Amino acid sequence: MSENYSIPAPKKHPLSLQIDPALFEKATDEEKKQTDVMAESTTFFKDGMRRLRKNPLAVFSFWVLVVLIMIMLFAPMVVPYSYEEIITVEGVRDKGAANLAPFQYSAKEQAYMDKYGVRIFPHIMGTDELCRDYFIRVVYGTRVSFLVGIFASLMVLVIGTIYGAISGYFGGKVDLIMMRIVDIIYSLPDLLVIILLSVVFKETMDFSSVPVVGKLGTNMVSMFIVFGLLYWVGMARMVRGEIMGIKQNEYVLAAKSMGASGSRIIRRHILPNCLSVIIIMTAQEIPAAIFTESYLSFIGLGVALPMPSLGSLANAARSGMQSYPWKLVFPAASIVLIVLAFNLIGDAMRDAFDPKLKN
Amino acid sequence: MSEPETKKSEYLVEVKDLKEWFPVKTGWFHTTPLKAVDGVSFNIKAGETLGLVGESGCGKTTVGRTLLRLYEPTGGEFYFNGELVTEKNIHPLRKQMQMVFQDPYSSLNPRMTVEDIIGEPLDIHHLYSSRQERHDKIMHLMELVGLNAEHATRYAHEFSGGQRQRIGIARALAVDPKFIVCDEPVSALDVSIQAQVINMFEELQEKLGVAYLFIAHDLLVVRHISKRVAVMYLGRIVEIADTDDLYDHPIHPYTLSLLSAVPIPDPKTARASKRIILEGDVPSPLHMPSGCPFRTRCRYATEQCAKEAPALKDRGGNHFVACWNK
Ligand SMILES: Nc1ncnc2c1ncn2[C@@H]1O[C@H](COP(=O)(O)OP(=O)(O)OP(=O)(O)O)[C@@H](O)[C@H]1O
Ligand code: SF4
Ligand SMILES: [Mg+2]
Numbered sequence: 001m002s003e004n005y006s007i008p009a010p011k012k013h014p015l016s017l018q019i020d021p022a023l024f025e026k027a028t029d030e031e032k033k034q035t036d037v038m039a040e041s042t043t044f045f046k047d048g049m050r051r052l053r054k055n056p057l058a059v060f061s062f063w064v065l066v067v068l069i070m071i072m073l074f075a076p077m078v079v080p081y082s083y084e085e086i087i088t089v090e091g092v093r094d095k096g097a098a099n100l101a102p103f104q105y106s107a108k109e110q111a112y113m114d115k116y117g118v119r120i121f122p123h124i125m126g127t128d129e130l131c132r133d134y135f136i137r138v139v140y141g142t143r144v145s146f147l148v149g150i151f152a153s154l155m156v157l158v159i160g161t162i163y164g165a166i167s168g169y170f171g172g173k174v175d176l177i178m179m180r181i182v183d184i185i186y187s188l189p190d191l192l193v194i195i196l197l198s199v200v201f202k203e204t205m206d207f208s209s210v211p212v213v214g215k216l217g218t219n220m221v222s223m224f225i226v227f228g229l230l231y232w233v234g235m236a237r238m239v240r241g242e243i244m245g246i247k248q249n250e251y252v253l254a255a256k257s258m259g260a261s262g263s264r265i266i267r268r269h270i271l272p273n274c275l276s277v278i279i280i281m282t283a284q285e286i287p288a289a290i291f292t293e294s295y296l297s298f299i300g301l302g303v304a305l306p307m308p309s310l311g312s313l314a315n316a317a318r319s320g321m322q323s324y325p326w327k328l329v330f331p332a333a334s335i336v337l338i339v340l341a342f343n344l345i346g347d348a349m350r351d352a353f354d355p356k357l358k359n
Numbered sequence: 360m361s362e363p364e365t366k367k368s369e370y371l372v373e374v375k376d377l378k379e380w381f382p383v384k385t386g387w388f389h390t391t392p393l394k395a396v397d398g399v400s401f402n403i404k405a406g407e408t409l410g411l412v413g414e415s416g417c418g419k420t421t422v423g424r425t426l427l428r429l430y431e432p433t434g435g436e437f438y439f440n441g442e443l444v445t446e447k448n449i450h451p452l453r454k455q456m457q458m459v460f461q462d463p464y465s466s467l468n469p470r471m472t473v474e475d476i477i478g479e480p481l482d483i484h485h486l487y488s489s490r491q492e493r494h495d496k497i498m499h500l501m502e503l504v505g506l507n508a509e510h511a512t513r514y515a516h517e518f519s520g521g522q523r524q525r526i527g528i529a530r531a532l533a534v535d536p537k538f539i540v541c542d543e544p545v546s547a548l549d550v551s552i553q554a555q556v557i558n559m560f561e562e563l564q565e566k567l568g569v570a571y572l573f574i575a576h577d578l579l580v581v582r583h584i585s586k587r588v589a590v591m592y593l594g595r596i597v598e599i600a601d602t603d604d605l606y607d608h609p610i611h612p613y614t615l616s617l618l619s620a621v622p623i624p625d626p627k628t629a630r631a632s633k634r635i636i637l638e639g640d641v642p643s644p645l646h647m648p649s650g651c652p653f654r655t656r657c658r659y660a661t662e663q664c665a666k667e668a669p670a671l672k673d674r675g676g677n678h679f680v681a682c683w684n685k
Binding site: 249250251253254255256257258259260264268269272273275 | 460484
């Protein structure tokens with residue numbers, strides 16, 4: 001060591017921990033400043049995403065969802081069948097194509113292929129009792145589930161966050177009254193109310209004249225509304241609780257002492273600090289909504305025919321369960337896959353963005 | 360100020376008989392007022408510092424927050440620059456009064472960059488005409504408090520306690536205030552950094568001519584920076600005097616005990632034999648003793664102390680004491 005330095009190091013025991021001060025030089029001001037701030041600059045979001053990417057289950061679920069979404073978006077362009085029409089061979093309805101097994105062809109299709117030496121697009125999941133391609137019906141059912149899940153949780157997000165933020169921010173009597181309303185809604189038996197509301201909406205509302213929305217069908221729209229009306233309470237409670245805590249921080253007082261308005265304090269100080277809770281709640285709301293939609297469709301209150309939904313497909317498959325079990329397996333597996341993937345991602349997000357909540 | 364100079368006084372801050380009682384639920388239908396601040400009066404001249412000292416829980420923070428109308432006062436008046444501060448005229452006055460908080464961790468929003476934290480008062484009062492001007496102002500402020508301007512885009516959690524407190528000070532200075540309430544700005548910091556930060560407060564005062572209400576729970580900290588010092592006990596000021604006078608000739612028994620609790624650097628000169636040790640705890644502000652609030656712990660307490668609360672009386676040379684027997 002000592003050869004490298006002009007100052008000879010004093011002789012000492014090889015195991016001695018004594019340090020030779022001559023080997024050190026004073027830190028310059030610049031170097032001192034560098035130690036002032038040592039951690040690498042990360043934002044809250046980057047930090048959370050980094051932790052999220054480290055979670056293998058989350059990454060796997062993410063890719064599962066990506067694949068599902070890809071199939072959902074592109075399958076209808078690739079598959080030459082429609083979800084509501086009977087399979088046709090050479091322009092003629094193929095009455096013999098009912099209840100085919102996966103990758104099986106009907107007699108007419110087989111004859112057609114032999115005659116021209118071409119291959120017809122296979123029925124990946126077979127066909128249903130009305131001679132419709134089952135795969136494309138499951139794909140459309142998945143689309144419906146996704147739409148309902150995402151729109152319903154968006155509604156929950158908006159209503160719940162605004163309501164919870166107001167209640168938590170103002171506190172006192174406002175909070176008392178607003179939270180009693182939440183308690184009332186919370187104590188209603190969800191499914192009973194959902195069923196009642198969806199029956200009422202089915203009878204009284206007609207959205208077919210409204211642009212965009214009308215296309216989705218009255219049932220689907222009323223479904224969003226039903227979810228929105230019922231499930232925001234959980235979100236509102238969480239947001240309120242979080243805000244009650246955040247409000248105690250001195251930075252909120254600091255903003256008040258500077259003269260910040262209530263809405264500024266909510267927007268700039270309170271909401272960004274409960275963002276993690278909001279994101280996590282929303283991520284967990286999606287599978288809940290998907291599940292409820294499937295449930296409702298299963299008991300016949302969901303989306304209107306001929307639009308398929310995973311729940312109504314499963315319901316229709318119930319009757320032929322012994323002879324054609326795959327018809328129940330495909331939509332059921334699809335529901336399980338979606339709900340599981342969303343739940344795993346939701347949990348991983350919770351762990352990544354808000355480790356406090358983990359228990 | 361172009362207002363008619365009818366009430367111009369020599370003081371920037373005049374507080375008269377300030378009261379802040381918090382209603383506390385003590386039963387199903389009972390609320391008892393918690394007299395956190397009970398009749399506090401003091402004055403501060405422009406560019407000067409009043410130190411406010413007292414044990415934990417005696418209402419120092421509440422005084423500061425009530426002045427800035429973070430709490431609605433229960434009673435009393437506060438004149439700022441000769442103008443009575445009310446709920447109506449507080450908003451424009453917030454440009455002239457600011458606060459530095461006790462906890463450097465919870466007083467900065469963890470989701471905001473330093474630039475946005477310091478720029479917030481500028482945003483609220485629309486004190487710039489262009490993005491560039493805002494940026495320049497913030498850079499100037501960071502330099503003023505000794506922060507590296509390169510760190511403007513960082514988040515508060517990346518800084519040490521001392522640096523965070525500097526950010527808090529820069530934020531308070533952004534609107535160019537005349538008066539800053541400093542609520543124990545150094546008690547959460549390392550002793551080695553405390554001195555640095557206090558020196559910075561002094562330098563800033565010299566440069567900018569800002570007045571401070573400097574709150575601390577320890578007399579040593581305020582001695583350095585204050586022109587006058589007020590000692591608080593259970594929501595009242597028990598002694599207020601010019602700094603040297605108070606330290607050299609303390610009169611109130613509570614001040615005496617506080618001063619004797621201050622560690623003395625040189626043990627040879629230690630007033631060990633004269634050390635007065637305070638016995639017992641501070642009574643709960645919900646159950647204040649009758650008469651003099653310090654009575655339960657005072658060695659000089661007499662019958663009169665239990666009957667009547669002593670008022671602050673001038674003992675000569677602007678040295679006020681609230682005590683019957685000393
Ligand atoms: N918002 C409030 N509601 C009810 N009581 C309060 C409130 N704020 C403070 N108090 C009470 O008022 C009293 C004085 O509190 P304050 O925070 O002013 O003391 P302090 O002198 O600043 O103490 P510390 O040195 O611990 O900061 C305490 O008993 C406290 O419990
Ligand atoms: S008034 Fe009485 S109890 Fe109060 S400090 Fe003076 S001597 Fe003590
Ligand atoms: Mg305090």
